[in-house]
Amino acid sequence: EDQVTQSPEALRLQEGESSSLNCSYTVSGLRGLFWYRQDPGKGPEFLFTLYSAGEEKEKERLKATLTKKESFLHITAPKPEDSATYLCAVQNQDQGGSEKLVFGKGTKLTVNP
Amino acid sequence: KAGVTQTPRYLIKTRGQQVTLSCSPISGHRSVSWYQQTPGQGLQFLFEYFSETQRNKGNFPGRFSGRQFSNSRSEMNVSTLELGDSALYLCASSLAYQWTGNGYTFGSGTRLTVV
Numbered sequence: 718e719d720q721v722t723q724s725p726e727a728l729r730l731q732e733g734e735s736s737s738l739n740c741s742y743t744v745s746g747l748r749g750l751f752w753y754r755q756d757p758g759k760g761p762e763f764l765f766t767l768y769s770a771g772e773e774k775e776k777e778r779l780k781a782t783l784t785k786k787e788s789f790l791h792i793t794a795p796k797p798e799d800s801a802t803y804l805c806a807v808q809n810q811d812q813g814g815s816e817k818l819v820f821g822k823g824t825k826l827t828v829n830p
Numbered sequence: 831k832a833g834v835t836q837t838p839r840y841l842i843k844t845r846g847q848q849v850t851l852s853c854s855p856i857s858g859h860r861s862v863s864w865y866q867q868t869p870g871q872g873l874q875f876l877f878e879y880f881s882e883t884q885r886n887k888g889n890f891p892g893r894f895s896g897r898q899f900s901n902s903r904s905e906m907n908v909s910t911l912e913l914g915d916s917a918l919y920l921c922a923s924s925l926a927y928q929w930t931g932n933g934y935t936f937g938s939g940t941r942l943t944v945v
Contacts (some may be wrong), residue, residue, distance in 0.1 A: 751933050760834070760920050760936030761873075804873070808928075815886045816928040818863070822872035 719744040723805050723821035730828050733794045738824045740805030741787040748816060750788050752781050753804040755823070761804055764790075795828045802826070832857065834923050834937035842943045848909040851940045855902050855923030861885075862904040863934060864896060867918040879904055880927035908942075916944045 721742045730736055742750070749768050753761035765774045767783040774781050778799065780791040790803055802823040810816045835854040843849050855862050864876040875888035879898035896906040902923075908915055918941050922934035 748928075753933070753936075758938070760922075760938050763933035763935065766933055806873075810928075817875045817878070817886055817888065818865075818873075818934070819875070820865075820873040 719807070719809055719819050721805055721807055721819050721821040723803075723824050725824060726822070727825045728827070730792075730795055730826070732796055732828055732830050735791070735793045735795070737792070738790040738803055738805075738826070739787060740790070740821055742805075742807050742819075743786070744807050744809040744819065745812075746810035748808045748810055750783055751806045751808070751818070752779075752788070752790055753806065755802045755804055764803075792826070795826075797828045797830050800826055800828045834921055834935050836919075836921050836937035836940050838940060839938065840941045840943075842945060843911050844945055845911055845913060847911050848907065849911060849942060851906045851908075851919055851921075851942075853904045853906070853921030853923075853937060855904070855921075856935055859923035859925055859935070860902050861924045861927045862898055862902065863922045863924075864904070864906050865920040865922065866890070867920055867939070868916075873920065876906070878927070885927055911944045913944050916942060918942075 724739045752764040755761045765781040770785045802825045804823045806818045806820040837852045861880045863878040865873045867873045878886045882898045893909045898904045918939045920939045922936045924934045
């Protein structure tokens with residue numbers, strides 16, 4: 718069964734304290750891996766798409782990397798406004814050719830001033 | 831440009847009733863997907879519509895159904911509501927079916943509470 722596991726479930730950081738969030742996956746036919754940010758009461762907001770092992774993408778204080786079995790979201794010198802739940806999702810293709818997004822349960826990040 | 835619009839934002843229903851949720855995708859987006867989000871299970875895929883046809887379906891009972899109109903707007907229906915159906919229902923749109931490009935754009939969701 719396709720699975721996406723995110724760790725840790727929750728993470729508290731002080732402002733400026735860099736860290737990484739992990740997303741490990743076991744899916745067949747990976748078409749892409751996505752990172753989303755979700756604020757309370759809102760829908761997920763797209764951050765990155767990664768397609769192949771070795772790929773990296775950056776946006777402000779965030780950097781996403783991908784290996785064959787996991788992805789990392791590195792947060793450099795975070796600010797309180799980076800507090801949110803970060804979701805990882807993989808788009809996989811099943812044997813019948815259908816695709817769907819499989820989400821992890823997210824990492825709730827809190828950045829204290 | 832306008833984002834994905836979901837209505838209503840909040841709903842309270844009683845067990846056994848049915849409910850219809852609406853989603854208007856970003857202009858030009860032709861694919862609409864629906865997800866259920868709960869604290870215990872996270873986001874789970876319900877179904878995806880493209881060109882008025884259901885292209886893919888998740889592992890939910892037949893009480894959950896949907897449709898898509900010619901203008902790409904979509905509705906989701908849940909019949910015979912159960913307490914466990916209480917969740918945030920999210921709609922996501924994308925340019926095309928099975929599109930990976932810039933990901934899916936999500937609406938803010940409809941918070942359904944079943945009492």
